[in-house]
Amino acid sequence: MNESILITGANAGLGKEAARQLALKEETKKVILFCRNQVKAEAAKKDLEAQTGKKIFEIVIGDVSDANSVRNAVAKIKEPVDAVILNAGGMVGKTAAQLTSSGMNQLAATNILGNVVLVEELIKHDKLRKTVLFVSAEAVPGVKSLGMKPVTMGTSSVDEFTGVLDGTYFGKKFDVTQAYGYVKYAGTMWTLAMARKYPDLKFVVMSPGNTKGTGAPDSLPSPMRFMLKYIMMPILFPLLGDMVHSLKVGVKRFVDGVSEDRYKSGVFYASREGKLSGNVVDQSTFYTDLKNTTYQDNAYEAIHRFIK
Secondary structure (H helix, E strand, O other): OOOOEEEEEHHHOHHHHHHHHHHHOOOOOOEEEOOOOHHHHHHOOOOOOOHOOOOEEEEEOOOOHHHHHHHHHHHHHOOOOOOOEOOOOOOOOOOOOOOOOOEEHHHHHHHHHHHHHHHHHHHOOOOOOEEEEEOOOOOOEEHHHHHHHOOOOOOOOHHHHHHHHHOOOOOOOOHHHHHHHHHHHHHHHHHHHHHHHOOEEEEEEEOOOOOOOHHHHHHHHHHHHHHHHHHHHHHHHHHHHHOOOOOHHHHHHHHHHHHOOOOOOEEEEOOHHHHHHHHEEEHHHHHHHHHHHHHHHHHHHHHHOOOO
């Protein structure tokens, strides 16, 4: 039972809906909205209070692409939290390939850097009681029925993961749709490594599936964005069965993941093989790289090359 939950990227989309759903649970006493922008955070808080009728939302400002910003934010959190949902991320947009001060590209920094620092700082200062849920993507195991290939690295060495995080792995042509899956893979493997390092805490990886009502398509190139928003999501995917669902349904995966004992530590849950919606299953049953503890540790080490 979680009385307090912190959610990164909580001012819109998946994060905001997670805050709404969790606030409606009887046991929830506090929901921390971890956001980068104060104005947007205040607007989200006001709307969430109106929707839920509850004044249990608190704001913590921090930029997940900046380690020091996150450290400063953690210092402002006075009481331990029961659960953390690492939702901040996405495809970022045109700045995805640009390097940040950490040495990671913007895509990796936004999806991984601050989320990792947040969790490790909370643990360091004894401010995390129970559960961490890292939001991953169906792009990691791939979807064969749509021609989406799984993430496939040469050796999954520390150097290869480092190349994913700084962008050199992809050469001169940086394709954000490809890189996104690899970055989420690195974050997933870090989470699985943490599950082994901290057996008294629960570390779960969860994909929201193919979810309508998020800003994800807005970061894609124009032709792909149009196809996804106006043809595939509303017309094609519903015809295929278990390929798309609402924002409410996608976010319920997160809520269940941090709330229910049936979701186990050290497991990546996402849709059944070849699907993007419906029941979630352990992805390692068909994407076996997830079981490789050396790969997990390599991702962990590579990420920490950028944390100063």
